[in-house]
Amino acid sequence: MFSNRMINILIPVLSVVLGLLSGAVIMLVFGYNPISGFAALWNGAFGDAYFFGETVRQVTPYILSGLAVAFALRSGLLNIGVEGQVFVGWLASVWVGISFDLPMVLHLPLAILAAAAAGAFWGFIPGLLKAKLGVHEVIVTIMMNYIALYSSNAIVRNFLSEEGDRTENIAETASLQSDWLAQMTFYSRIHYGFILALFMALVMWFVLNRTTRGFELRAVGFNQHASKYAGMSVGKNIILAMVISGAFAGLAGAMEGLGTFGFMSIKSGFTNIGFDGIAVALLGANTAVGVVFAAFLFGILKIGALNMPTEAGVPTELVEIIVALIIFFVASSYMIRWVILRFKKEGK
Amino acid sequence: MEFIEIISRILGSSIVFATPLIFTALGGVFSERSGVINIGLEGLMIMGAFVGIVFNLTFSSFFGDATPWVSILVAMIVSALFALVHAVASITFRADQVVSGVAINFLALGIGLFLTKQWYDKGQTDFVEKPFYTADVPFLNKIPIIGDMFFSGWYWTSYVAILLAFVAWFVIYKTPFGLRLRSVGEHPMAADTNGINVFKMRYIGVMISGALGGLGGSVYALTVALNFSHGTILGQGFISLAAVIFGKWHPLGALGAAIFFGFAQSLSIVSSDIAFLENVPSVFMLIAPYVLTILALAGFIGRAEAPKSLGEPYIKGNR
Numbered sequence: 001m002f003s004n005r006m007i008n009i010l011i012p013v014l015s016v017v018l019g020l021l022s023g024a025v026i027m028l029v030f031g032y033n034p035i036s037g038f039a040a041l042w043n044g045a046f047g048d049a050y051f052f053g054e055t056v057r058q059v060t061p062y063i064l065s066g067l068a069v070a071f072a073l074r075s076g077l078l079n080i081g082v083e084g085q086v087f088v089g090w091l092a093s094v095w096v097g098i099s100f101d102l103p104m105v106l107h108l109p110l111a112i113l114a115a116a117a118a119g120a121f122w123g124f125i126p127g128l129l130k131a132k133l134g135v136h137e138v139i140v141t142i143m144m145n146y147i148a149l150y151s152s153n154a155i156v157r158n159f160l161s162e163e164g165d166r167t168e169n170i171a172e173t174a175s176l177q178s179d180w181l182a183q184m185t186f187y188s189r190i191h192y193g194f195i196l197a198l199f200m201a202l203v204m205w206f207v208l209n210r211t212t213r214g215f216e217l218r219a220v221g222f223n224q225h226a227s228k229y230a231g232m233s234v235g236k237n238i239i240l241a242m243v244i245s246g247a248f249a250g251l252a253g254a255m256e257g258l259g260t261f262g263f264m265s266i267k268s269g270f271t272n273i274g275f276d277g278i279a280v281a282l283l284g285a286n287t288a289v290g291v292v293f294a295a296f297l298f299g300i301l302k303i304g305a306l307n308m309p310t311e312a313g314v315p316t317e318l319v320e321i322i323v324a325l326i327i328f329f330v331a332s333s334y335m336i337r338w339v340i341l342r343f344k345k346e347g348k
Numbered sequence: 349m350e351f352i353e354i355i356s357r358i359l360g361s362s363i364v365f366a367t368p369l370i371f372t373a374l375g376g377v378f379s380e381r382s383g384v385i386n387i388g389l390e391g392l393m394i395m396g397a398f399v400g401i402v403f404n405l406t407f408s409s410f411f412g413d414a415t416p417w418v419s420i421l422v423a424m425i426v427s428a429l430f431a432l433v434h435a436v437a438s439i440t441f442r443a444d445q446v447v448s449g450v451a452i453n454f455l456a457l458g459i460g461l462f463l464t465k466q467w468y469d470k471g472q473t474d475f476v477e478k479p480f481y482t483a484d485v486p487f488l489n490k491i492p493i494i495g496d497m498f499f500s501g502w503y504w505t506s507y508v509a510i511l512l513a514f515v516a517w518f519v520i521y522k523t524p525f526g527l528r529l530r531s532v533g534e535h536p537m538a539a540d541t542n543g544i545n546v547f548k549m550r551y552i553g554v555m556i557s558g559a560l561g562g563l564g565g566s567v568y569a570l571t572v573a574l575n576f577s578h579g580t581i582l583g584q585g586f587i588s589l590a591a592v593i594f595g596k597w598h599p600l601g602a603l604g605a606a607i608f609f610g611f612a613q614s615l616s617i618v619s620s621d622i623a624f625l626e627n628v629p630s631v632f633m634l635i636a637p638y639v640l641t642i643l644a645l646a647g648f649i650g651r652a653e654a655p656k657s658l659g660e661p662y663i664k665g666n667r
Contacts, residue, residue, distance in 0.1 A: 030466060080387075080450070133645075133646050135642075135646055138385075140645060143586075143590065143641050143642050144642075146583060146586070146638045147638050158629075268582070269578075316465075318462055320457060321455060324451050324452075324454035325451075327451040328451045331447040332441035332448075333443075334443070335441045
């Protein structure tokens with residue numbers, strides 16, 4: 001009854017349930033009605049076409065940033081730098097979007113590719129340092145996040161605007177926005193990016209599970225020494241994993257630049273798309289399908305939460321606490337596994 | 349005279365920014381020396397800042413002029429307890445320490461903002477009425493030059509931070525407790541064989557980091573920010589982590605690195621008044637700490653060796 005596969009699916013599901021339950025307890029403690037709180041959340045995510053459009057809009061970058069974290073994790077690397085890679089991707093896509101004058105068939109792909117390339121480059125540096133010098137990728141990627149934040153702010157201010165705090169809008173030919181989708185959803189900011197995001201999930205599944213390169217990447221993630229002994233180049237695979245991971249993250253940035261906003265503004269802090277990507281990847285057990293599901297869950301939570309203050313009086317920030325707790329529960333899967341196995345023993 | 353004035357201005361503003369980093373980085377040293385990665389320093393600082401501000405706002409009429417000192421003490425205690433979450437997850441439940449740390453960061457911000465909304469009904473708290481004030485050290489500030497540079501216009505907390513770095517050095521390198529702490533970070537099994545309780549030492553390490561992180565956060569809140577909002581602590585925890593590594597996991601190294609990063613942060617603010625730095629775009633000053641950390645890690649500035657078992661959960665009986 002409790003095969004390993006079952007447990008692997010049970011852990012994220014249980015974590016979500018525990019996270020939501022904790023949220024309910026917190027609401028009770030502070031004198032809110034948890035049922036109306038969660039009902040408000042549900043309405044905020046699915047209440048009408050507008051809310052649904054916004055939810056899909058939020059899910060789109062989450063899928064890509066989740067894929068970015070998951071891809072690196074499958075190769076045994078923790079890419080905390082998705083946040084920074086999102087920034088450089090966003091910047092690159094907007095830069096291409098405003099400075100070229102091309103027909104759409106060329107312009108849009110070029111803008112998307114630029115974002116992927118920028119993210120890939122931002123992932124390449126920590127990958128290279130890890131492969132050649134053994135520097136821990138976690139610290140380097142954290143540092144790269146801040147470098148990305150401050151540099152892109154400076155570039156927006158000094159080169160992409162006239163000392164202003166946002167760029168001009170990208171050209172129509174580079175935009176992912178769609179009047180048709182917007183009209184369908186009462187002018188939400190939903191855009192075509194979600195098709196690209198779902199397609200990239202397919203790409204990740206294919207690369208990891210159906211190609212030799214993907215096999216090598218996973219092998220390096222499982223056991224570097226064995227991979228080396230089998231004749232694989234560990235260093236090359238580490239760099240490649242970070243480059244692909246960075247490219248996914250860059251695409252997540254393009255979703256914001258070309259889809260949601262159509263410009264880039266100066267940011268006082270992080271967008272959290274990258275950090276939330278860590279949660280998405282963990283909850284999705286680092287698989288492409290899992291990431292898509294987890295991205296939907298977190299998208300629903302984030303967008304639905306915006307409706308909680310007006311409809312139930314519950315502060316939006318409750319969702320941040322729930323998300324953090326879900327991460328804790330998934331990370332502490334040893335405990336959940338232990339409880340499940342104990343049940344199994346007693347059941348016999 | 350002109351020159352000395354510039355130097356003491358730079359020194360003064362550097363130390364303001366460096367002080368919270370020193371506290372937090374020292375906390376990081378304790379945690380990481382015991383073998384537990386602490387990405388959650390940022391979250392611990394957020395918790396400290398939140399508690400420090402809220403306590404200060406609530407009890408300022410009761411404690412009077414002692415309020416800021418009591419506030420940072422309370423912030424220390426609460427953050428130490430908050431760090432227990434990280435300790436339980438990463439030591440007892442063998443969670444990935446980095447992931448648990450990331451969760452700590454989320455959780456601290458979530459709790460802080462949730463309660464701020466709950467208690468103040470808006471996105472940020474009011475400004476505190478009893479922050480720390482700069483002071484001159486009596487007698488010592490009369491010393492020519494040195495008095496101007498080091499003993500006038502500093503916060504008392506800055507002297508505490510510098511002193512604490514030396515205390516931490518003494519504790520980690522000169523006491524049996526420090527030896528045990530380092531041994532569980534280097535080779536927990538050997539330590540266990542020698543009768544040292546690995547779990548206990550690691551719990552203590554993480555809780556000290558919680559206390560010092562909370563101290564750092566509350567000192568930042570009560571000297572620089574003066575209120576709590578989502579942007580109060582913005583990366584200072586990560587810079588402190590960088591200082592831990594830049595300082596090669598040594599308390600005095602962390603002290604030096606934190607002062608340097610404080611200097612770099614303040615430069616981006618004061619550089620506009622200083623002739624030879626006027627033309628350097630501020631973005632270079634802003635990214636300098638991070639670039640330098642990467643260079644340090646890459647071995648360009650002397651190789652940094654992490655504690656051997658950093659990041660590995662200790663499982664009894666495993667080899």
